[in-house]
Amino acid sequence: MLRIEQLSLALPYYPRFWRRRYATHLNQLSLSVTAGSVHAIVGASGAGKSLLAHTIMGLLPEDARSGGRCFFKGAALDERRKRALRGRELALIPQSLSALDPLARSQRQVGWAARRAGLSPAGAHQAACQALAHYQLDERACQAYPHELSGGMARRVLTAMAQVTQASLVIADEPTVGLDPLQRDRVLDALAALARQGKAVMLITHDLRHALSIAEHVTVMHEGHCVETAAAHMFHGTGQALQSAYARALWQALPDNAFTLDSGYMKEPYLA
């Protein structure tokens, strides 16, 4: 569905206000996401996970420098195609709940998303109702404004918006931050349901343990590098099946596992 080859990204910064420098945020990143499965991107904050999502969606500032190639459904994905496809074929569930319009009820917002994807007004209304019901949002939640929704409900409204666009690639950026276990499981179930419908789902998160419950593959990122892509079942035991020491350290640092840190991973070449 989506293939990324040797993607690099540098963004400008201004050490003095008349001087522009570039800082590298993504370095020679390659990965591919297949239809009908959840692919998790895991890493610390600052690893470049959100920037990867913004690069795929074409949401970077104009003076960003990027290299490498993206392919979507077999054809090259350039900036023009990204503009044409986002909101239709490519959908982003953003990290910030402020992405919702504070002055519109949930049902209208989901309806708008369906209209933007090209549905008729009647079709959009119906699709919105169905999608909201699908994510267990009742009549009251459908008629609520964003500030009246809990964090988990707002996430599910955003997920419903991604679903009505009929997009075949859905990118969810930190969808479970700040949710209690019950709400978190509901949001993850919603993402797994999108994958079961045949969509490719990219789950960006720092929460390795819960990503593993729905993901088929996991890409571990560290400081702009893709450290390793492994099948989810390889995160098992002491992590002996994992290739990189960093992925093993990440796995072993979980409180259900060793909860200790082997600093050996700091010697690996991609951290130099």
Next chain:
Amino acid sequence: MLEACQLRYAFHAQPPLFEDVSLRLGAGEWIGLSGDSGAGKSTLGRLLAGHDEPAHGHIRIDGEQLPAKGLRPVQWLPQSPELAVNPHWRVTRVLNEAWAPPETLRRAFGIKPEWLNRPVRTLSGGELQRVCVLRALAPGVRYLIADEISTMLDPITQLALWQALKAEAEKRKLGVLVISHDAALLRRLCQRRYHLENARLHAAEHYQLS
């Protein structure tokens, strides 16, 4: 010894959030607190730190009331650090607000020197959380209420934060109440664990937590 006796708390004209809650936290002791969202965990934490008053019951440190002014000996560390700092300040001003943490501690908490002159809004949530935790460790602080402080961190950063805090707490005999949804984390960190449910505090061993 930080002692809470028969605390009762209610939001205006609503049934009490919890009642008859008693808790003792000794110097150097780590206690875990879990509960569903809305159960009142954070409110209990805020009461213990003296940010709010209980409707009934009292809180004592070694038999005395919490001081009304000056440095609070019980520090509440909230889940969202960005709401606990002045967004217009630079990192160094936030970090040195209550005391001047030595460089060894800055390093132990993973606070990089290049952050210091940056405005706080340029730090990520996880980076800012470490700044806030270190800020709260001023001399004179004896108890910490850590309210979901590692939820937004990846496993390695989470572990590093707890290791740094554990080492410092042991050295200074700080008592720590850890509030978290993560049962595995609480089992790792705390000798005793409680669960707040149906307005009461229960010993957590009987509860099968997710």
